[in-house]
Structure formats: structure tokens, C-alpha cells
Amino acid sequence: MPKIEVIDLSNLSYVLESDGYEYTISTVNEWNALANPKEMFILVNYPSGIIKTQIDKKFLYNQTYKLINDLDFTDKNIFSWNNFTGTLNGNNKCISNIKSAFDDFNGLFGKSNHCVIKNLIIDNFSIINNQDTNSCLITNVNFCDLLNIKFKGNIIISGKYSAIISSIMNGNISDINLDITSNTNNLFCYFSGTFKNSQVNVLSSNYNSMFCNNFNGNINNCLFINNCDNIIENFIDGMITNNIFIFSTDKDINLENKKNLYNCVLKNNNQTFIFNKSNEIISNFDISEWDNEFWSNEGTLKLFSEEIN
Numbered sequence: 389m390p391k392i393e394v395i396d397l398s399n400l401s402y403v404l405e406s407d408g409y410e411y412t413i414s415t416v417n418e419w420n421a422l423a424n425p426k427e428m429f430i431l432v433n434y435p436s437g438i439i440k441t442q443i444d445k446k447f448l449y450n451q452t453y454k455l456i457n458d459l460d461f462t463d464k465n466i467f468s469w470n471n472f473t474g475t476l477n478g479n480n481k482c483i484s485n486i487k488s489a490f491d492d493f494n495g496l497f498g499k500s501n502h503c504v505i506k507n508l509i510i511d512n513f514s515i516i517n518n519q520d521t522n523s524c525l526i527t528n529v530n531f532c533d534l535l536n537i538k539f540k541g542n543i544i545i546s547g548k549y550s551a552i553i554s555s556i557m558n559g560n561i562s563d564i565n566l567d568i569t570s571n572t573n574n575l576f577c578y579f580s581g582t583f584k585n586s587q588v589n590v591l592s593s594n595y596n597s598m599f600c601n602n603f604n605g606n607i608n609n610c611l612f613i614n615n616c617d618n619i620i621e622n623f624i625d626g627m628i629t630n631n632i633f634i635f636s637t638d639k640d641i642n643l644e645n646k647k648n649l650y651n652c653v654l655k656n657n658n659q660t661f662i663f664n665k666s667n668e669i670i671s672n673f674d675i676s677e678w679d680n681e682f683w684s685n686e687g688t689l690k691l692f693s694e695e696i697n
Contacts, residue, residue: 391431392448393440396421403431410454410477416464422448423467450474455481455508462487468498478508478537487514495523495554504533512541522547523554524572532559532581543570549601551577566590580604580626585682587689590614607631609682611689628652630678632687651678653687 389406396402402421404411413419428448429440452475462485470492483496492498493515497505505525513524521527522545525534539552549555551574552566559581566575570592576583576599583605588598591614598612599605599620606626612619612633619633628649635641635656646654649663653673664670665677675685684690 392443392451393429393431394418394421394425394448395427395429397424397426399426407454407456410452412454412456413459414455414457416459416461416466419459420465420467422453423469445471446473452477455479455483458482458484460484466493466496468493468495470498470500472497472500472503475504475506476508477506480507480509482509482511484511484541486512493517494519494521495525495527497526497529499528500526500532501529502531503529504535505537506533506535508536509538509540511539512543513539514542514544516544516546519547521554521577522550523577524552526553526556528555530556530558532556534559534561534564536563538565538567540565540567541569543568543572545572549574549577551575551600554578556581560584562586564588574598574600577601582606582608583610584608585689586610588612588614609679609689630683 392404394402402418428443432439449472454477555578561583564586566588578601603620607628610631630651632653638657651665652663654661
């Protein structure tokens with residue numbers, strides 16, 4: 389792969405090396421240069437020297453990138469990667485301490501389509517601005533795969549329709565671990581993809597529901613541990629299968645609009661409701677009807693270390 393030179397808004401130059409078929413990102417400045425570049429060039433070595441050819445953002449955003457270092461944005465601004473159509477392999481590195489962003493920031497990847505984001509850790513994220521739609525990871529996206537992503541620390545996002553992930557259509561979200569203190573309005577907003585094989589542990593009193601505004605998706609093999617007693621707001625259609633919801637509240641569980649629960653457990657401090665694969669309330673929990681690839685006999689997700697108490 390040829391090298392890419394990115395010129396940022398301050399006319400500073402960054403040359404991206406490649407690791408196989410992935411371009412590597414090693415610094416905060418490289419991230420911002422890629423997210424909002426002023427100019428981009430392909431650098432090709434010839435016997436006569438390096439030939440520099442200008443390219444556009446469509447080429448830049450359609451590549452595969454890999455983090456090779458943690459990125460700490462303490463006291464630094466951050467740009468959104470809007471219109472990202474490539475792949476980011478986080479390489480199990482951490483993007484942390486996001487607090488200051490440019491005015492058009494609406495998530496790490498902003499408004500993007502047909503992209504893959506995987507193997508990433510996000511720690512401490514606080515964005516307060518005048519926009520209605522904000523997210524932590526991605527906003528207004530079609531056909532996106534989000535795989536093996538861990539959110540931790542404190543997540544604060546302003547905006548009427550703010551969410552950890554906002555407006556995702558036809559996407560696949562899998563192997564997500566949300567272990568956060570949050571005061572976002574919602575966890576997922578305008579959702580019509582598939583959310584599966586994930587664990588959500590949220591301490592918050594300031595969000596409305598886990599999934600809100602025109603839910604039309606599927607939730608499979610997920611464990612939810614939080615103090616929100618509202619799973620879905622504005623349910624249109626979808627399947628909720630093989631999930632455990634544990635609410636840290638004394639409030640009675642509302643069984644309205646629970647017709648789409650199959651093999652699900654709803655539990656709070658005072659009540660437990662168990663739905664079988666036919667959406668009937670039964671008295672005993674039987675894990676044998678669940679997918680044993682993901683669930684242990686004790687009702688814990690094998691992918692994560694936390695256990696149900």
C-alpha cells in the first residue's frame with residue numbers, strides 16, 4: 389500500500405504508514421487530520437523519487453485503519469469522522485477523555501454509512517453543545533457493523549435525541565460491553581438494526597429508555613443491568629429473544645407492550661417475570677431453551693466476566 393500524506397487545517401503534515409492492508413493511527417493529531425483534512429496526497433516511490441498525487445476524502449474515508457496507540461484527548465479538541473465508509477480496527481486500544489469538540493461534532497464517526505468499527509475501547513466522554521442529535525460513537529448511519537466495543541467511565545451527552553448510538557439503520561451491533569455512569573437521554577435512539585451478544589451495565593437516572601423513538605430492530609442474547617425500568621419507547625416491530633433485564637428499582641414492572649419478548653427474564657428488586665419462547669409468562673427459568681453458545685447454566689453471558697446476583 390502506498391503512503392498517505394494528510395495536511396491538517398494548521399498546515400501540519402502527517403504521513404500514514406501501513407501495516408498490511410491497514411493504515412495506522414498513532415496520535416491524536418493524526419486522528420484529527422484524518423477526520424477533517426485540508427489536503428490529502430498519495431505518496432508513491434519511484435526510481436526517480438516520490439510522486440505526490442492529490443486525493444479526495446472519498447478515497448481517504450474508504451480505507452481500513454488501525455489504532456496502534458491509545459488516544460487521550462485530555463485538553464484537546466476532536467473532530468467527527470463524518471461520511472466514514474471504511475473500517476476502523478481499534479486493535480483493543482482506548483480513545484479517552486473526550487470533552488472538547490468542534491461545533492459540528494456529533495460522535496466519533498458522526499454521520500456515516502457502510503462502515504465497520506471494531507475492537508475499540510471508549511473511556512470518559514462528555515459532549516455538551518446546542519445540537520439535538522448527538523452520540524458517543526456514531527450518528528445517522530446505514531449498514532454499519534459495530535463489533536467488540538467497550539464503553540466505560542462517565543458518558544455525558546447533551547441533546548434532545550442524544551444517545552450512545554443514535555439513528556442506526558440496518559446495522560449489526562455485537563459483542564458490546566457498556567459499563568458506564570451515564571446521563572444521556574437514551575442509550576440507543578432510532579434503532580432498526582440487530583443488537584446481540586452484549587452486556588449493558590448502566591448507572592443513571594437521566595435517560596428515558598434503553599431504546600427509544602421508532603424501534604424496529606432485534607435484541608438477542610443480551611444482559612441488561614441498570615436502573616432504568618423502561619426497555620423500549622415507541623415500539624414498532626422487532627424480536628427480543630434470549631435476554632435478561634435486571635432493573636435496580638422498586639417500581640412495578642410495566643408489562644404493557646411486552647408481546648415481543650421471547651425467552652426473556654425481567655427482574656427488579658421486588659418482581660420477576662419469565663417469558664418462554666412462546667411469549668407466555670412461566671414460573672421457572674429454563675436456560676436449556678436458550679443459546680448455550682452464549683449463556684452459561686447460571687444465566688450469565690460467557691463473553692463477559694460479570695455474573696448475575
